[in-house]
Amino acid sequence: MSRSLRRGALAATAIVFSIASLSACGAGNDAQTLGVRPDNAAVSVDDVKIQNALVITQPDAAVKGPAVVSATVFNNGSAPQTLDSITLPGTTATVKLKAAEGTGPITVPAMGSVIIGGKGNASATIETGAEAAKNGNAQEVVFKLSKTGDVGLQAFVVPATSYFKDFGPVEVPKPPGAEPTPTGEATPSGEASHEAGH
Structure with a gap:
């Protein structure tokens, strides 16, 4: 093997080792990302x-x-x-x-x-x-x-x-200024006009 090929093989090996050591920071049981905890x-x-x-x-x-x-x-x-x-x-x-x-x-x-x-x-x-x-x-x-x-x-x-x-809360009131929701039972129009006449 020529001297230039040996140098290239050594350089490639060095790059592989440096990438492997860097990627070890983000994988495995001791990965730093495993230290992240939820906010709750x-x-x-x-x-x-x-x-x-x-x-x-x-x-x-x-x-x-x-x-x-x-x-x-x-x-x-x-x-x-x-x-x-x-x-x-x-x-x-x-x-x-x-x-x-x-x-x-x-x-x-x-x-x-x-x-x-x-x-x-x-x-x-x-x-x-x-x-x-x-x-x-x-x-x-x-x-x-x-x-x-x-x-x-x-x-x-x-x-x-x-x-x-x-x-969240089951009871959600209307915001201020919102149109109020009618409460109680609706009265048929015929009954309302009948009572109004008495």
Whole structure:
């Protein structure tokens, strides 16, 4: 093999090694991209893990109405636990809990999970949502479970738009200045004119 061919082979080998070492930064079990974590709040205490915790407000910032807490609560223990309360420290807001079915408490089954928020799931409604949480802030939220006790974390406050639309408040009042929706039962025109004549 000639001297120029050997030099070319060595140069090609050096390039292959440099590319391999650079690409190692973005692949494999130790890849730096694996260190990226989602923005949604998560915390673990004993057997309980809470993920994707959010406070979701009305879709229109000008509307005063209820907000909700949305989260997934996991129970890795061997016994079920009940979610006794959710509180928002630093506010006077109260959170009303409702199980997905029936009138009992929200139960997190052993080795199972419960989704709070969204159609057909358990719910946690903050009646004074507009006063309790401001969009863009992080709000401390404390989940109190029957065995684990208090599990607190900082949850982002977001409006019920885009990805969060289906998990936001069920009750959405009309924005200020919008035409009010008629309430009550409609009266047939014949009955209305009949009563007007009396």
